Amino acid sequence: MAAWSRFVDTFFKWDVIERYFPAIAKGMVVTIEVAVAVVITGILLGLALAVLRSFRVRVVNALIVIFVDVFRALPPLVLILLVFFGLPNLGVNLPSFLVLWLVLALVLAAFAEEIFWAGILSIPKGQWEAARSTGLSSLGTLSYVILPQAIRLTVPPLTNRTIAITKNTALGTVIGVAEILNQATTAQAFSGNATPLMMGAIAYLILFIPVVALGRFLETRFAWRRI
Amino acid sequence: MEAIIQQFFNLGIMAEAFPLILAGLKQTIIICLIVIPLGLIGGLAVAMIALSRWRTARWAVIAWIDFFRSIPPLVLLIFVYAGLPFAGLRLSPMAAVAVAFLLNTSSYYGEVYRAGIESVGLGQWDAARSTGLRGYQALAYVVLPQAVRNVLPDLVSNTVEVVKLTSIASVVALPELLYSADMARSVTFNSSPIVLAAVIYLALLWPVVRLISRLERRIAT
Numbered sequence: 001m002a003a004w005s006r007f008v009d010t011f012f013k014w015d016v017i018e019r020y021f022p023a024i025a026k027g028m029v030v031t032i033e034v035a036v037a038v039v040i041t042g043i044l045l046g047l048a049l050a051v052l053r054s055f056r057v058r059v060v061n062a063l064i065v066i067f068v069d070v071f072r073a074l075p076p077l078v079l080i081l082l083v084f085f086g087l088p089n090l091g092v093n094l095p096s097f098l099v100l101w102l103v104l105a106l107v108l109a110a111f112a113e114e115i116f117w118a119g120i121l122s123i124p125k126g127q128w129e130a131a132r133s134t135g136l137s138s139l140g141t142l143s144y145v146i147l148p149q150a151i152r153l154t155v156p157p158l159t160n161r162t163i164a165i166t167k168n169t170a171l172g173t174v175i176g177v178a179e180i181l182n183q184a185t186t187a188q189a190f191s192g193n194a195t196p197l198m199m200g201a202i203a204y205l206i207l208f209i210p211v212v213a214l215g216r217f218l219e220t221r222f223a224w225r226r227i
Numbered sequence: 228m229e230a231i232i233q234q235f236f237n238l239g240i241m242a243e244a245f246p247l248i249l250a251g252l253k254q255t256i257i258i259c260l261i262v263i264p265l266g267l268i269g270g271l272a273v274a275m276i277a278l279s280r281w282r283t284a285r286w287a288v289i290a291w292i293d294f295f296r297s298i299p300p301l302v303l304l305i306f307v308y309a310g311l312p313f314a315g316l317r318l319s320p321m322a323a324v325a326v327a328f329l330l331n332t333s334s335y336y337g338e339v340y341r342a343g344i345e346s347v348g349l350g351q352w353d354a355a356r357s358t359g360l361r362g363y364q365a366l367a368y369v370v371l372p373q374a375v376r377n378v379l380p381d382l383v384s385n386t387v388e389v390v391k392l393t394s395i396a397s398v399v400a401l402p403e404l405l406y407s408a409d410m411a412r413s414v415t416f417n418s419s420p421i422v423l424a425a426v427i428y429l430a431l432l433w434p435v436v437r438l439i440s441r442l443e444r445r446i447a448t
Contacts, residue, residue: 006314007314010313010314011310011313011314069433069436069437070429070433072387072436073387073391073428073429073432073433073435073436074391074425074428074429074432075391075392075393075394075395075405075428076391077394077395077397077405078394078405078421078424078425078428079425081405081409081412081421082418082421082422082425085412085418085421086234086235086418086421089230089234089416089417089418090230090231090234114440118443118444121444163296164388167297167298167299167300168299169299170299170301170302171301171395173301174398180302181299181301181302181305184302185305185309188309188310193313194309194310194311194313194314197305197306197309197310198306198310200302201298201302201303201306204297204298204299204302205294205297205298207297208296208297208298209293209294209297211297212293212296212297213293216293
Protein backbone atom coordinates (compact mmCIF):
# COMPACT_ATOMS: atom_id res chain seq x y z
CA MET A 1 0.00 0.00 0.00
CA ALA A 2 2.84 2.37 0.87
CA ALA A 3 4.43 1.64 -2.51
CA TRP A 4 1.17 2.37 -4.30
CA SER A 5 0.61 5.72 -2.59
CA ARG A 6 4.22 6.62 -3.28
CA PHE A 7 3.69 5.81 -6.95
CA VAL A 8 0.58 7.99 -7.09
CA ASP A 9 2.39 10.77 -5.26
CA THR A 10 5.23 10.65 -7.77
CA PHE A 11 3.34 10.45 -11.04
CA PHE A 12 -0.28 11.44 -10.33
CA LYS A 13 -0.13 14.05 -7.57
CA TRP A 14 -3.46 15.82 -7.64
CA ASP A 15 -2.47 19.38 -6.67
CA VAL A 16 0.36 19.27 -9.23
CA ILE A 17 -2.09 18.16 -11.89
CA GLU A 18 -4.44 21.01 -10.97
CA ARG A 19 -1.66 23.59 -10.94
CA TYR A 20 -0.07 22.67 -14.28
CA PHE A 21 -3.10 21.57 -16.27
CA PRO A 22 -3.46 24.97 -18.02
CA ALA A 23 0.24 24.94 -19.03
CA ILE A 24 0.05 21.44 -20.53
CA ALA A 25 -3.19 22.38 -22.32
CA LYS A 26 -1.43 25.42 -23.77
CA GLY A 27 1.39 23.15 -24.88
CA MET A 28 -1.11 20.89 -26.61
CA VAL A 29 -2.43 23.85 -28.59
CA VAL A 30 1.11 24.77 -29.71
CA THR A 31 1.87 21.14 -30.64
CA ILE A 32 -1.32 20.96 -32.70
CA GLU A 33 -0.51 24.26 -34.42
CA VAL A 34 2.99 23.15 -35.42
CA ALA A 35 1.76 19.70 -36.44
CA VAL A 36 -1.02 21.01 -38.69
CA ALA A 37 1.29 23.57 -40.31
CA VAL A 38 3.97 20.92 -40.91
CA VAL A 39 1.58 18.33 -42.33
CA ILE A 40 -0.11 20.72 -44.77
CA THR A 41 3.00 22.47 -46.08
CA GLY A 42 5.19 19.36 -46.03
CA ILE A 43 2.82 17.14 -47.99
CA LEU A 44 1.93 19.87 -50.52
CA LEU A 45 5.61 20.65 -51.12
CA GLY A 46 6.39 16.94 -51.47
CA LEU A 47 3.58 16.50 -53.99
CA ALA A 48 4.72 19.56 -55.95
CA LEU A 49 8.28 18.21 -56.09
CA ALA A 50 7.10 14.78 -57.26
CA VAL A 51 5.00 16.37 -60.02
CA LEU A 52 7.96 18.56 -61.02
CA ARG A 53 10.12 15.45 -61.13
CA SER A 54 7.72 13.70 -63.49
CA PHE A 55 8.58 16.24 -66.22
CA ARG A 56 12.03 14.64 -66.19
CA VAL A 57 14.21 17.70 -66.63
CA ARG A 58 17.63 16.29 -65.83
CA VAL A 59 19.08 19.22 -63.82
CA VAL A 60 15.88 19.77 -61.86
CA ASN A 61 15.60 16.08 -61.04
CA ALA A 62 19.19 15.90 -59.84
CA LEU A 63 18.52 18.84 -57.49
CA ILE A 64 15.34 17.21 -56.20
CA VAL A 65 17.14 13.92 -55.54
CA ILE A 66 19.92 15.69 -53.65
CA PHE A 67 17.41 17.63 -51.54
CA VAL A 68 15.41 14.49 -50.79
CA ASP A 69 18.45 12.39 -49.92
CA VAL A 70 19.99 15.00 -47.64
CA PHE A 71 16.77 15.57 -45.72
CA ARG A 72 16.18 11.84 -45.41
CA ALA A 73 19.71 11.16 -44.17
CA LEU A 74 20.13 13.96 -41.60
CA PRO A 75 18.63 13.70 -38.12
CA PRO A 76 15.98 16.44 -37.74
CA LEU A 77 17.56 17.62 -34.49
CA VAL A 78 20.82 18.38 -36.36
CA LEU A 79 18.88 20.49 -38.87
CA ILE A 80 16.98 22.28 -36.11
CA LEU A 81 20.16 23.23 -34.25
CA LEU A 82 21.86 24.24 -37.48
CA VAL A 83 19.06 26.58 -38.53
CA PHE A 84 18.29 27.90 -35.07
CA PHE A 85 21.86 28.73 -34.04
CA GLY A 86 23.37 29.28 -37.49
CA LEU A 87 21.05 31.78 -39.15
CA PRO A 88 21.17 34.48 -36.43
CA ASN A 89 24.91 34.79 -37.10
CA LEU A 90 24.01 35.74 -40.66
CA GLY A 91 21.60 38.38 -39.41
CA VAL A 92 18.50 36.25 -39.99
CA ASN A 93 16.50 35.88 -36.79
CA LEU A 94 13.69 33.37 -37.03
CA PRO A 95 11.44 32.67 -34.05
CA SER A 96 11.83 29.11 -32.76
CA PHE A 97 8.28 28.19 -33.78
CA LEU A 98 9.12 29.09 -37.38
CA VAL A 99 12.41 27.15 -37.30
CA LEU A 100 10.65 24.01 -36.06
CA TRP A 101 7.93 24.37 -38.71
CA LEU A 102 10.41 25.03 -41.51
CA VAL A 103 12.72 22.11 -40.70
CA LEU A 104 9.98 19.53 -40.10
CA ALA A 105 8.07 20.65 -43.20
CA LEU A 106 11.19 20.21 -45.33
CA VAL A 107 11.88 16.77 -43.82
CA LEU A 108 8.29 15.69 -44.43
CA ALA A 109 8.43 17.11 -47.98
CA ALA A 110 11.52 15.00 -48.71
CA PHE A 111 9.89 11.77 -47.54
CA ALA A 112 6.56 12.66 -49.17
CA GLU A 113 8.25 13.38 -52.50
CA GLU A 114 9.87 9.96 -52.47
CA ILE A 115 6.57 8.24 -51.63
CA PHE A 116 4.57 10.18 -54.27
CA TRP A 117 7.29 9.55 -56.85
CA ALA A 118 7.22 5.79 -56.14
CA GLY A 119 3.44 5.98 -56.58
CA ILE A 120 3.74 7.80 -59.91
CA LEU A 121 6.34 5.28 -61.13
CA SER A 122 4.11 2.37 -60.19
CA ILE A 123 1.46 3.42 -62.73
CA PRO A 124 2.13 1.49 -65.97
CA LYS A 125 3.35 3.46 -68.97
CA GLY A 126 0.32 2.38 -70.99
CA GLN A 127 -1.83 4.65 -68.79
CA TRP A 128 0.18 7.67 -69.89
CA GLU A 129 0.00 6.68 -73.53
CA ALA A 130 -3.70 5.90 -73.45
CA ALA A 131 -4.52 9.18 -71.71
CA ARG A 132 -2.39 11.22 -74.11
CA SER A 133 -3.97 9.52 -77.11
CA THR A 134 -7.42 10.65 -75.97
CA GLY A 135 -6.17 14.22 -76.39
CA LEU A 136 -5.33 15.06 -72.77
CA SER A 137 -2.29 17.30 -72.28
CA SER A 138 0.55 15.87 -70.20
CA LEU A 139 -0.51 17.99 -67.22
CA GLY A 140 -4.07 16.80 -67.72
CA THR A 141 -2.88 13.20 -67.88
CA LEU A 142 -0.98 13.66 -64.66
CA SER A 143 -3.80 15.29 -62.73
CA TYR A 144 -6.78 13.29 -64.03
CA VAL A 145 -5.29 9.87 -64.72
CA ILE A 146 -1.97 9.26 -63.01
CA LEU A 147 -2.19 11.08 -59.67
CA PRO A 148 -5.63 9.78 -58.66
CA GLN A 149 -4.31 6.23 -59.00
CA ALA A 150 -0.86 6.97 -57.61
CA ILE A 151 -2.05 8.82 -54.50
CA ARG A 152 -4.23 5.89 -53.48
CA LEU A 153 -1.13 3.72 -53.26
CA THR A 154 0.70 6.33 -51.23
CA VAL A 155 -1.89 6.68 -48.46
CA PRO A 156 -0.59 4.03 -46.01
CA PRO A 157 3.15 4.77 -46.20
CA LEU A 158 2.51 8.51 -46.24
CA THR A 159 0.27 8.32 -43.17
CA ASN A 160 2.85 6.38 -41.18
CA ARG A 161 5.68 8.69 -42.20
CA THR A 162 3.61 11.77 -41.45
CA ILE A 163 2.82 10.48 -37.95
CA ALA A 164 6.49 9.76 -37.26
CA ILE A 165 7.57 13.21 -38.41
CA THR A 166 4.75 15.00 -36.60
CA LYS A 167 5.88 13.43 -33.32
CA ASN A 168 9.20 15.21 -33.89
CA THR A 169 7.44 18.41 -32.83
CA ALA A 170 8.71 17.35 -29.37
CA LEU A 171 12.21 18.26 -30.58
CA GLY A 172 11.06 21.88 -30.46
CA THR A 173 11.62 21.84 -26.72
CA VAL A 174 15.39 21.93 -27.36
CA ILE A 175 15.08 25.39 -28.96
CA GLY A 176 12.38 26.55 -26.54
CA VAL A 177 9.14 26.12 -28.48
CA ALA A 178 6.50 26.04 -25.76
CA GLU A 179 4.96 22.74 -26.87
CA ILE A 180 3.84 19.88 -24.62
CA LEU A 181 7.25 18.48 -23.70
CA ASN A 182 8.65 21.95 -23.03
CA GLN A 183 5.75 22.82 -20.72
CA ALA A 184 6.07 19.44 -19.00
CA THR A 185 9.82 19.67 -18.30
CA THR A 186 9.46 23.26 -17.08
CA ALA A 187 6.63 22.26 -14.78
CA GLN A 188 8.60 19.27 -13.57
CA ALA A 189 11.54 21.52 -12.68
CA PHE A 190 9.30 23.96 -10.79
CA SER A 191 7.27 21.37 -8.93
CA GLY A 192 10.10 18.94 -8.20
CA ASN A 193 7.69 16.15 -9.06
CA ALA A 194 7.39 13.78 -12.01
CA THR A 195 3.64 14.29 -12.43
CA PRO A 196 3.97 16.91 -15.21
CA LEU A 197 6.03 14.45 -17.28
CA MET A 198 3.26 11.90 -16.92
CA MET A 199 0.75 14.58 -17.92
CA GLY A 200 2.87 15.36 -20.99
CA ALA A 201 3.05 11.70 -21.98
CA ILE A 202 -0.72 11.38 -21.57
CA ALA A 203 -1.24 14.53 -23.65
CA TYR A 204 0.74 12.95 -26.49
CA LEU A 205 -1.26 9.74 -26.16
CA ILE A 206 -4.51 11.71 -26.40
CA LEU A 207 -3.27 13.43 -29.57
CA PHE A 208 -1.58 10.52 -31.31
CA ILE A 209 -3.38 7.29 -30.42
CA PRO A 210 -6.34 8.23 -32.66
CA VAL A 211 -3.93 9.07 -35.49
CA VAL A 212 -1.94 5.84 -35.08
CA ALA A 213 -5.20 3.88 -35.03
CA LEU A 214 -6.29 5.70 -38.20
CA GLY A 215 -2.97 4.75 -39.81
CA ARG A 216 -3.55 1.12 -38.88
CA PHE A 217 -7.04 1.27 -40.42
CA LEU A 218 -5.79 2.90 -43.63
CA GLU A 219 -3.08 0.28 -43.93
CA THR A 220 -5.64 -2.49 -44.20
CA ARG A 221 -8.11 -0.39 -46.18
CA PHE A 222 -5.65 0.70 -48.86
CA ALA A 223 -3.45 -2.40 -48.69
CA TRP A 224 -1.39 -3.30 -51.74
CA ARG A 225 -3.04 -6.13 -53.52
CA ARG A 226 -0.20 -8.48 -54.34
CA ILE A 227 -0.48 -10.03 -57.77
CA MET B 228 29.11 34.67 -49.03
CA GLU B 229 32.15 35.39 -46.88
CA ALA B 230 29.91 35.40 -43.82
CA ILE B 231 28.38 32.05 -44.76
CA ILE B 232 31.80 30.44 -45.15
CA GLN B 233 32.98 31.96 -41.86
CA GLN B 234 29.86 30.85 -40.04
CA PHE B 235 29.22 27.36 -41.46
CA PHE B 236 32.37 26.14 -43.21
CA ASN B 237 35.15 27.50 -41.04
CA LEU B 238 37.87 24.88 -41.58
CA GLY B 239 40.02 26.16 -38.70
CA ILE B 240 37.21 25.68 -36.21
CA MET B 241 36.29 22.34 -37.73
CA ALA B 242 39.87 21.12 -37.32
CA GLU B 243 39.91 22.31 -33.72
CA ALA B 244 36.61 20.56 -32.94
CA PHE B 245 37.53 17.41 -34.85
CA PRO B 246 38.93 15.32 -31.94
CA LEU B 247 35.89 16.11 -29.80
CA ILE B 248 33.53 15.26 -32.65
CA LEU B 249 35.40 12.04 -33.38
CA ALA B 250 34.94 10.99 -29.74
CA GLY B 251 31.25 11.80 -30.20
CA LEU B 252 31.08 9.65 -33.31
CA LYS B 253 32.54 6.77 -31.31
CA GLN B 254 29.75 7.16 -28.72
CA THR B 255 27.14 7.28 -31.49
CA ILE B 256 28.49 4.03 -32.93
CA ILE B 257 28.46 2.41 -29.47
CA ILE B 258 24.81 3.47 -28.98
CA CYS B 259 23.92 2.03 -32.39
CA LEU B 260 25.66 -1.26 -31.60
CA ILE B 261 23.61 -1.55 -28.40
CA VAL B 262 20.30 -0.21 -29.63
CA ILE B 263 19.93 -1.77 -33.09
CA PRO B 264 20.41 -5.43 -32.04
CA LEU B 265 18.14 -4.83 -29.00
CA GLY B 266 15.48 -3.37 -31.29
CA LEU B 267 15.80 -6.16 -33.86
CA ILE B 268 15.46 -8.89 -31.21
CA GLY B 269 12.76 -7.06 -29.23
CA GLY B 270 10.88 -6.40 -32.47
CA LEU B 271 10.94 -10.08 -33.39
CA ALA B 272 9.56 -10.97 -29.96
CA VAL B 273 6.83 -8.35 -30.33
CA ALA B 274 5.92 -9.66 -33.79
CA MET B 275 5.76 -13.26 -32.58
CA ILE B 276 3.32 -12.32 -29.83
CA ALA B 277 1.32 -10.16 -32.25
CA LEU B 278 0.92 -13.21 -34.49
CA SER B 279 0.21 -15.70 -31.72
CA ARG B 280 -2.94 -17.75 -31.61
CA TRP B 281 -3.90 -16.39 -28.21
CA ARG B 282 -6.28 -13.52 -28.81
CA THR B 283 -5.71 -11.67 -25.50
CA ALA B 284 -1.95 -11.65 -26.06
CA ARG B 285 -2.48 -10.41 -29.60
CA TRP B 286 -4.63 -7.49 -28.51
CA ALA B 287 -2.35 -6.65 -25.60
CA VAL B 288 0.71 -6.50 -27.79
CA ILE B 289 -1.03 -4.39 -30.45
CA ALA B 290 -2.04 -1.93 -27.74
CA TRP B 291 1.57 -1.96 -26.53
CA ILE B 292 2.87 -1.24 -30.05
CA ASP B 293 0.42 1.60 -30.69
CA PHE B 294 1.15 3.04 -27.23
CA PHE B 295 4.85 3.35 -27.97
CA ARG B 296 4.26 4.52 -31.52
CA SER B 297 2.12 7.35 -30.11
CA ILE B 298 4.72 8.76 -27.72
CA PRO B 299 7.54 10.79 -29.26
CA PRO B 300 10.84 9.04 -28.51
CA LEU B 301 12.22 12.21 -26.91
CA VAL B 302 9.29 12.28 -24.46
CA LEU B 303 9.92 8.64 -23.62
CA LEU B 304 13.63 9.27 -23.14
CA ILE B 305 13.08 12.25 -20.85
CA PHE B 306 10.47 10.30 -18.91
CA VAL B 307 12.90 7.43 -18.35
CA TYR B 308 15.87 9.67 -17.61
CA ALA B 309 14.26 12.47 -15.57
CA GLY B 310 10.98 10.96 -14.41
CA LEU B 311 11.94 7.53 -13.08
CA PRO B 312 14.50 8.88 -10.56
CA PHE B 313 11.52 10.32 -8.66
CA ALA B 314 10.36 6.75 -8.25
CA GLY B 315 13.80 5.74 -7.02
CA LEU B 316 15.09 4.33 -10.31
CA ARG B 317 18.10 6.31 -11.46
CA LEU B 318 19.59 5.24 -14.80
CA SER B 319 22.78 6.43 -16.44
CA PRO B 320 22.25 8.33 -19.72
CA MET B 321 23.35 5.26 -21.70
CA ALA B 322 20.99 2.92 -19.82
CA ALA B 323 18.12 5.41 -20.19
CA VAL B 324 18.77 5.63 -23.93
CA ALA B 325 18.88 1.84 -24.21
CA VAL B 326 15.58 1.39 -22.35
CA ALA B 327 13.72 4.20 -24.14
CA PHE B 328 14.99 3.14 -27.56
CA LEU B 329 14.20 -0.52 -26.92
CA LEU B 330 10.59 0.38 -26.13
CA ASN B 331 10.31 2.68 -29.15
CA THR B 332 12.21 0.81 -31.85
CA SER B 333 11.00 -2.68 -31.00
CA SER B 334 7.46 -1.45 -31.67
CA TYR B 335 8.45 -0.20 -35.11
CA TYR B 336 10.60 -3.25 -35.94
CA GLY B 337 7.77 -5.45 -34.65
CA GLU B 338 5.32 -3.98 -37.16
CA VAL B 339 7.83 -4.50 -39.99
CA TYR B 340 8.45 -8.15 -39.05
CA ARG B 341 4.73 -8.74 -38.68
CA ALA B 342 4.03 -7.43 -42.18
CA GLY B 343 6.87 -9.61 -43.48
CA ILE B 344 5.71 -12.78 -41.75
CA GLU B 345 2.12 -12.16 -42.87
CA SER B 346 3.35 -11.80 -46.47
CA VAL B 347 4.66 -15.39 -46.40
CA GLY B 348 1.82 -17.75 -47.26
CA LEU B 349 0.43 -20.14 -44.65
CA GLY B 350 1.23 -23.02 -47.01
CA GLN B 351 4.89 -22.43 -46.31
CA TRP B 352 4.31 -23.11 -42.62
CA ASP B 353 2.33 -26.24 -43.35
CA ALA B 354 4.86 -27.52 -45.86
CA ALA B 355 7.77 -26.85 -43.49
CA ARG B 356 6.01 -28.54 -40.58
CA SER B 357 5.08 -31.55 -42.74
CA THR B 358 8.74 -32.16 -43.55
CA GLY B 359 9.25 -32.74 -39.82
CA LEU B 360 10.58 -29.33 -38.83
CA ARG B 361 9.50 -28.07 -35.43
CA GLY B 362 7.61 -24.79 -35.15
CA TYR B 363 10.65 -22.70 -34.25
CA GLN B 364 12.67 -24.42 -36.99
CA ALA B 365 9.99 -23.67 -39.57
CA LEU B 366 10.13 -20.06 -38.42
CA ALA B 367 13.90 -19.79 -38.44
CA TYR B 368 14.72 -21.73 -41.61
CA VAL B 369 11.67 -21.26 -43.84
CA VAL B 370 9.42 -18.35 -42.90
CA LEU B 371 11.79 -15.70 -41.51
CA PRO B 372 14.27 -15.75 -44.42
CA GLN B 373 11.44 -15.11 -46.86
CA ALA B 374 9.75 -12.59 -44.57
CA VAL B 375 12.94 -10.59 -44.09
CA ARG B 376 13.56 -10.59 -47.82
CA ASN B 377 10.05 -9.22 -48.46
CA VAL B 378 10.40 -6.35 -46.00
CA LEU B 379 14.11 -5.67 -46.40
CA PRO B 380 13.63 -2.04 -47.55
CA ASP B 381 11.48 -1.31 -44.49
CA LEU B 382 13.95 -3.00 -42.13
CA VAL B 383 16.85 -1.01 -43.56
CA SER B 384 14.93 2.26 -43.58
CA ASN B 385 13.82 1.69 -39.99
CA THR B 386 17.45 1.12 -39.05
CA VAL B 387 18.39 4.44 -40.67
CA GLU B 388 15.70 6.06 -38.52
CA VAL B 389 17.24 4.47 -35.42
CA VAL B 390 20.69 5.80 -36.27
CA LYS B 391 19.19 9.27 -36.81
CA LEU B 392 17.29 8.89 -33.54
CA THR B 393 20.52 8.47 -31.57
CA SER B 394 20.99 12.24 -31.98
CA ILE B 395 18.29 12.85 -29.34
CA ALA B 396 20.57 11.21 -26.75
CA SER B 397 22.29 14.62 -26.76
CA VAL B 398 19.33 15.95 -24.78
CA VAL B 399 20.20 13.75 -21.78
CA ALA B 400 23.86 14.84 -22.05
CA LEU B 401 25.18 11.62 -23.53
CA PRO B 402 28.27 12.89 -25.35
CA GLU B 403 27.44 11.44 -28.78
CA LEU B 404 28.06 13.07 -32.17
CA LEU B 405 25.50 15.87 -32.02
CA TYR B 406 26.17 16.61 -28.34
CA SER B 407 29.90 17.03 -28.98
CA ALA B 408 29.26 19.19 -32.02
CA ASP B 409 26.85 21.38 -30.07
CA MET B 410 29.39 21.71 -27.24
CA ALA B 411 31.94 22.94 -29.76
CA ARG B 412 29.36 25.30 -31.22
CA SER B 413 28.51 26.85 -27.87
CA VAL B 414 32.21 27.38 -27.09
CA THR B 415 33.17 28.85 -30.48
CA PHE B 416 29.87 30.68 -31.20
CA ASN B 417 30.19 29.22 -34.69
CA SER B 418 28.02 26.66 -36.48
CA SER B 419 30.83 24.91 -38.35
CA PRO B 420 31.08 22.02 -35.83
CA ILE B 421 27.41 21.19 -36.41
CA VAL B 422 27.99 21.31 -40.16
CA LEU B 423 30.86 18.87 -39.62
CA ALA B 424 28.57 16.57 -37.63
CA ALA B 425 25.97 16.84 -40.41
CA VAL B 426 28.61 15.87 -42.95
CA ILE B 427 29.49 12.80 -40.86
CA TYR B 428 25.82 11.78 -40.58
CA LEU B 429 25.50 12.23 -44.35
CA ALA B 430 28.61 10.16 -45.02
CA LEU B 431 27.22 7.37 -42.83
CA LEU B 432 23.64 7.41 -44.02
CA TRP B 433 23.52 8.74 -47.58
CA PRO B 434 24.74 5.46 -49.12
CA VAL B 435 22.10 3.59 -47.13
CA VAL B 436 19.36 6.02 -48.17
CA ARG B 437 20.37 5.49 -51.82
CA LEU B 438 20.32 1.73 -51.24
CA ILE B 439 16.79 1.95 -49.83
CA SER B 440 15.55 3.81 -52.90
CA ARG B 441 17.05 1.13 -55.13
CA LEU B 442 15.65 -1.73 -53.05
CA GLU B 443 12.20 -0.15 -53.15
CA ARG B 444 12.30 0.23 -56.93
CA ARG B 445 13.44 -3.38 -57.34
CA ILE B 446 10.55 -4.67 -55.28
CA ALA B 447 8.06 -2.37 -56.98
CA THR B 448 8.84 -3.68 -60.45
